[in-house]
Amino acid sequence: MAPSNIQPARGTRDFLPADVRRREYVIGVVRDVYERYGFEPLETPAFENIETLLGKYGEEGNKLIFKILKRGEHEGSGEADLALRYDLTVPLARVVAQYQNDLPKFFKRYQIQPVWRADRPARGRFREFYQCDIDAIGSTSLVVEAELLSAVVEVMRSLGFDDFVVRLNHRRLLSAMLEQAGLPPAQHGDALISIDKLDKLDRDKVVLDMTARGIDSATAVRCLDAFVRPKAADNSEWLQSLATSLASHEEGARAVVDMQALLTLLDGTPAGPRIRLDLSLARGLSYYTGAIMEIAVEGIGSLGGGGRYDNLVGMFLGRDVPACGFSLGLERIIVVMAERGMFPQATAQGVADVVVTFMDDDSRREALLLASELRAQGRRVDVYPDASRKFDKALKYATGRNAKVMAIFGENERRENETSVRNLLTREQTSVKRPDAAAYIASLLS
């Protein structure tokens, strides 16, 4: 292993050129779709005043925040006054408060930036990782949920995913079902944690997990039974039967109506065919107030999730601000795409179309001139900087860059006013008159 001073810090990664290209490709697709949906980019600083972050992520979260030591004479105090961004939601809430007079009342933003958490690093879990969030602030309309889901589905399809569904639930529907199963509201939080494990654990194990949390086992079974889709029922048939069983539960009945309306809105949008009503979807987060959503890929699991959370974004304003958001699991998406070979060929290639080389220093100038001509055509051109009489090194370099063409200048070429051009795919080499070189190379590349 390399000495520690040349390794990146624990839980962080260097992105070499091929990595950056793959990441940029994914981010580019995401950005393009979100822009077509009218989301606008936002960026916030890497660190915040520490009091902006402390207390916002629970006791466990406080411990995972990277804290920055005071500077100068206060450095010795061991106190921290700044902290690294832990998610993109608290900074959004701060921005919404600070610029409340400048931002539109209905504000849709996307934000794709790294966050830092002092988690124990593990396979696929890093201390620096990108989050990729969209949030729509300022409206309680179900159109917001519909637009969000539609955008996310288009992102997934544009990236090349086809084997995924959108799991959809509603916080108040979930609560109503738990209540009807006889679970007191005080135990809902515990139940949600257990229920979240349904996609990883057998049903029996989840019941045990619930009883271990003090939930009566008969109630636990009734809860889980309530989540089972009636045989052969599609989403709207299931909702219809829920409407009946929750008719006397005011909150639950309203949630059913919301879900029915949302399904109607989604019908005809890209998200429509993907929606799978799933009453067991809880996503562990107690802050959801309405729809809960998750993208689930066959055999992989979640690649992102979100929902409506009307009580959070207003935290710095002291009043509720309606909001609905979705966070794509960017790092996981990149891993899955790499495993499945989903990146376009172009992201795996080097950056050079042409490598220009010269065999003696007197040919340097001509090499640079040809490079300029080719770049003016928009080609990506690399000049191998050292004279190489045998051009073995230059050839190795050009191959490493995945260049398609190599142009060579030497004493012969100078004397004859020619350029030697090597097609690196066919290994054919030919000489063309110097003034024709750029056009000839362009013909090889097209």
Added chain:
Amino acid sequence: MAPSNIQPARGTRDFLPADVRRREYVIGVVRDVYERYGFEPLETPAFENIETLLGKYGEEGNKLIFKILKRGEHEGSGEADLALRYDLTVPLARVVAQYQNDLPKFFKRYQIQPVWRADRPARGRFREFYQCDIDAIGSTSLVVEAELLSAVVEVMRSLGFDDFVVRLNHRRLLSAMLEQAGLPPAQHGDALISIDKLDKLDRDKVVLDMTARGIDSATAVRCLDAFVRPKAADNSEWLQSLATSLASHEEGARAVVDMQALLTLLDGTPAGPRIRLDLSLARGLSYYTGAIMEIAVEGIGSLGGGGRYDNLVGMFLGRDVPACGFSLGLERIIVVMAERGMFPQATAQGVADVVVTFMDDDSRREALLLASELRAQGRRVDVYPDASRKFDKALKYATGRNAKVMAIFGENERRENETSVRNLLTREQTSVKRPDAAAYIASLLS
């Protein structure tokens, strides 16, 4: 002023959508040019192990590094084990050491990432700011300098700058001139600091600054005299006269030959017409070993600089690695471009081509369907989420987004199977048959 907990930390900035667009535009141009020159993207983590950074930036630099407190049980110790990236050069040196077997021997990378310095914030000076570096590692060839300068000049021109020159000097030429003026090598460092002020201070003041640093005043005057371009001499005539005066100074004479060769190489590239030999260019940095370069804009000053530094990138390898780099002053470029109104219209606009609105909830679905149709055409479409019978709010929103077209659905439109389409530039509103809406809107937008 807003309460501190809703402000970004001191010296940092939030980038609202219009800011992000401007920044992304500049970064996009830079990236595009650098890719055409064969530079590859590299990204490194925001923080490094603290020992990777400490001691690399001098005593003053050590104080300006943001240090991250240890976590968990060690948090109380007040000790730091990580530190925020202070520049992009030390991380590059670390990467070159760690991946020495994976990277090509000749490695050209660009890196555009934020760095953090605990400087006292001032106008135009921030604690979080982007650096934008290119470096070519592994070759001592002058082709590297020529390519670097050519790339940077193309960036500047692509951004729309035309009133700039490239100041060019050579570290060994500068030293030779100082020696010939009678300045002992031990005082060269002090002299460089003073000389760097020549573009801001009068010559007399610089002489005073030099004497204040213990340099004999007659010597100081001789040093400055040595930097004056002979009347009416162009770059190569001046170099010719320097060749004569430095004929007996081995190092100096070699540097003159290098500079002559570099000028010949640059002739015919985009950088050629911009080069201005300037013996007083020192850029304060003692680590340059060859060419020293700077982009200077009329009435503005430096927007970036660099040079050859063969003794630095190998710091973690324990051996010299030749390198030549250039750092664009991205933040300053953005400020100057904003002041001069150099951003294309598109970066100032909102993101929506079309805002779709509805006047009652029963029209929501049709609004979403039209949005899907328009997005499938590649249009940027925003749906105003709330039913607005008078559409005043929706109109205000659409205007704020700089949308060109608003599509409206209501009871009338439903009954007639129509869409109302308002041209927000001409304020003309017309009704078209629903199936023709997308095509009609496309015609308004083109």
